[in-house]
Amino acid sequence: MSNKLYVFGHQKPDTDSITSAIVLANLERALGLDATAYKLGEVNKETKYALKTFETEEPLTLDSVDENCDVAMVDNNEFSQSVSGIEKANIKMVVDHHKIKFETVEPIFYLAEPVGCTATILYKLYKQNDVEIDSQIAGLMLSAIISDTLLFKSPTCTKQDVEIANKLSKIAGVDIETYGKEMLKAGTDISEFTPYQVINIDSKEFNDKNTKFEISQVNAVDLDSVFSRQSELEDAIQKEIQDKNLDFYMFAATDILNANSKIIAIGNKANAVEKAFGVNLENNTAMLNNVVSRKKQMLPNILNNLD
Amino acid sequence: MSNKLYVFGHQKPDTDSITSAIVLANLERALGLDATAYKLGEVNKETKYALKTFETEEPLTLDSVDENCDVAMVDNNEFSQSVSGIEKANIKMVVDHHKIKFETVEPIFYLAEPVGCTATILYKLYKQNDVEIDSQIAGLMLSAIISDTLLFKSPTCTKQDVEIANKLSKIAGVDIETYGKEMLKAGTDISEFTPYQVINIDSKEFNDKNTKFEISQVNAVDLDSVFSRQSELEDAIQKEIQDKNLDFYMFAATDILNANSKIIAIGNKANAVEKAFGVNLENNTAMLNNVVSRKKQMLPNILNNLD
Numbered sequence: 001m002s003n004k005l006y007v008f009g010h011q012k013p014d015t016d017s018i019t020s021a022i023v024l025a026n027l028e029r030a031l032g033l034d035a036t037a038y039k040l041g042e043v044n045k046e047t048k049y050a051l052k053t054f055e056t057e058e059p060l061t062l063d064s065v066d067e068n069c070d071v072a073m074v075d076n077n078e079f080s081q082s083v084s085g086i087e088k089a090n091i092k093m094v095v096d097h098h099k100i101k102f103e104t105v106e107p108i109f110y111l112a113e114p115v116g117c118t119a120t121i122l123y124k125l126y127k128q129n130d131v132e133i134d135s136q137i138a139g140l141m142l143s144a145i146i147s148d149t150l151l152f153k154s155p156t157c158t159k160q161d162v163e164i165a166n167k168l169s170k171i172a173g174v175d176i177e178t179y180g181k182e183m184l185k186a187g188t189d190i191s192e193f194t195p196y197q198v199i200n201i202d203s204k205e206f207n208d209k210n211t212k213f214e215i216s217q218v219n220a221v222d223l224d225s226v227f228s229r230q231s232e233l234e235d236a237i238q239k240e241i242q243d244k245n246l247d248f249y250m251f252a253a254t255d256i257l258n259a260n261s262k263i264i265a266i267g268n269k270a271n272a273v274e275k276a277f278g279v280n281l282e283n284n285t286a287m288l289n290n291v292v293s294r295k296k297q298m299l300p301n302i303l304n305n306l307d
Numbered sequence: 308m309s310n311k312l313y314v315f316g317h318q319k320p321d322t323d324s325i326t327s328a329i330v331l332a333n334l335e336r337a338l339g340l341d342a343t344a345y346k347l348g349e350v351n352k353e354t355k356y357a358l359k360t361f362e363t364e365e366p367l368t369l370d371s372v373d374e375n376c377d378v379a380m381v382d383n384n385e386f387s388q389s390v391s392g393i394e395k396a397n398i399k400m401v402v403d404h405h406k407i408k409f410e411t412v413e414p415i416f417y418l419a420e421p422v423g424c425t426a427t428i429l430y431k432l433y434k435q436n437d438v439e440i441d442s443q444i445a446g447l448m449l450s451a452i453i454s455d456t457l458l459f460k461s462p463t464c465t466k467q468d469v470e471i472a473n474k475l476s477k478i479a480g481v482d483i484e485t486y487g488k489e490m491l492k493a494g495t496d497i498s499e500f501t502p503y504q505v506i507n508i509d510s511k512e513f514n515d516k517n518t519k520f521e522i523s524q525v526n527a528v529d530l531d532s533v534f535s536r537q538s539e540l541e542d543a544i545q546k547e548i549q550d551k552n553l554d555f556y557m558f559a560a561t562d563i564l565n566a567n568s569k570i571i572a573i574g575n576k577a578n579a580v581e582k583a584f585g586v587n588l589e590n591n592t593a594m595l596n597n598v599v600s601r602k603k604q605m606l607p608n609i610l611n612n613l614d
Contacts, residue, residue, distance in 0.1 A: 100409050102408075102410075105406055109420050110420075112414060113417075128431070
């Protein structure tokens with residue numbers, strides 16, 4: 001038997017990061033490996049809803065990996081977003097759909113495709129390896145695609161994501177629209193969260209051109225209710241900026257029904273955000289029409305406007 | 308119609324780099340893209356033999372690519388080994404089997420697998436996309452696998468390479484052993500080459516831990532005839548070291564029948580080679596038993612022994 005393979009997504013996991021770890025570990029087990037899925041942080045409400053619907057246990061939490069431990073990364077490829085110790089782990093596989101910043105000493109399996117969701121790529125890996133997709137695995141993959149593409153509304157969504165989601169919904173036995181809206185809604189309830197928890201629901205740190213910044217995103221069905229807490233959210237953001245020595249922080253509340261985002265941007269270089277989207281920050285906020293995707297819209301626009 | 312897609316391998320192309328460019332361009336055309344294969348340097352004798360056998364024209368030479376030109380990289384992912392202008396090109400795809408050192412601003416298609424040859428991965432992409440492999444394409448893929456795995460003798464060779472080569476030989480209508488030995492032999496004739504040409508048949512530059520070095524490899528059926536030219540080869544190597552400001556240069560003549568390599572190593576940090584293989588350089592040379600693969604044996608051993 002080979003060494004144990006640890007499979008996990010990124011820190012502050014979203015639905016794709018959790019379910020794709022489960023789905024890839026299941027595939028690798030079917031192919032004879034001793035693979036186990038882990039999570040790198042607390043599971044959010046949307047993901048909990050998906051796991052409950054498809055009767056799946058939450059993966060255990062992984063705090064760090066040992067030197068030369070065999071690992072597979074899903075839904076990310078950047079060490080800064082991964083587990084403690086990843087630099088010295090033995091990375092066997094990466095399956096991802098993000099921009100690439102990666103280096104190895106030896107050849108490995110690395111599959112990235114410019115599609116909306118890691119699950120879309122994993123569906124094809126199951127097919128390629130002739131491994132059956134049961135209703136549970138199909139439901140988890142479908143949940144990830146709905147989550148990452150905001151029910152196909154995100155510009156990151158491709159024809160492949162839609163086609164594969166339709167196939168998966170048949171296997172999983174759920175209606176995409178009905179299930180999808182319920183799942184997304186489950187993720188927007190932030191009423192019980194502290195401001196710190198709100199901005200850390202799905203937040204990623206980036207570092208480019210000597211600029212260190214963080215983009216945090218929450219889904220919402222009612223932007224006003226999110227911004228009724230603007231003042232305390234700003235306090236939490238200011239603390240993050242100080243603690244992490246960030247040049248700026250952008251928080252985006254994305255209206256999943258109307259496909260817009262309202263942002264808070266704070267920090268010495270917050271003008272990069274104004275340049276990136278052609279807006280003026282008023283009271284630290286701005287409305288970004290038709291902007292819903294961090295990966296395809298927020299991040300590249302900002303990267304192109306750093307000095 | 309989409310933009311034209313330029314498909315190419317690495318500088319100083321080997322058989323995999325040339326044929327995989329042709330094979331991937333053919334696949335992308337079958338999928339509706341305007342794709343054309345190019346070469347980044349002169350085609351070697353082994354590759355010429357393969358192209359002639361399977362009645363295929365040499366690709367045109369590409370000297371540089373324009374900004375935002377759509378490109379696909381095969382058999383490598385490092386800008387230092389690629390075409391001039393690659394930094395500002397729009398890299399759409401990478402299909403490769405080497406260690407990864409890569410960065411993008413947007414998500415792209417990136418497929419790397421730890422197999423012996425790019426052609427092995429391309430075979431699976433044809434299957435996955437239901438595109439027919441005709442006898443010409445099969446012959447080109449087979450030639451690449453034979454070349455990269457030294458007829459399955461290299462430690463880089465995997466079960467997949469062997470299985471797929473066997474399938475391809477049936478489609479191509481050639482006997483692997485007979486054709487393979489003839490093709491490899493065609494590549495070992497260096498009698499008409501200047502010393503400069505000999506060391507540049509298949510040479511790659513690397514840069515790690517503040518050490519800039521080059522590893523050059525030629526296949527041989529008779530090591531003595533190669534080393535009868537040691538003195539003039541050393542002169543050519545010394546010139547490369549000076550021109551490129553290298554810390555050391557390793558030239559390996561690999562005996563493809565007995566699976567050993569005899570090396571010349573020169574330069575300020577040539578002791579890294581001694582440490583890497585546990586040998587003492589005598590008259591700048593050493594015999595490396597059972598060492599045939601630059602990627603899997605020479606390079607990682609050296610990288611692990613740089614100060």
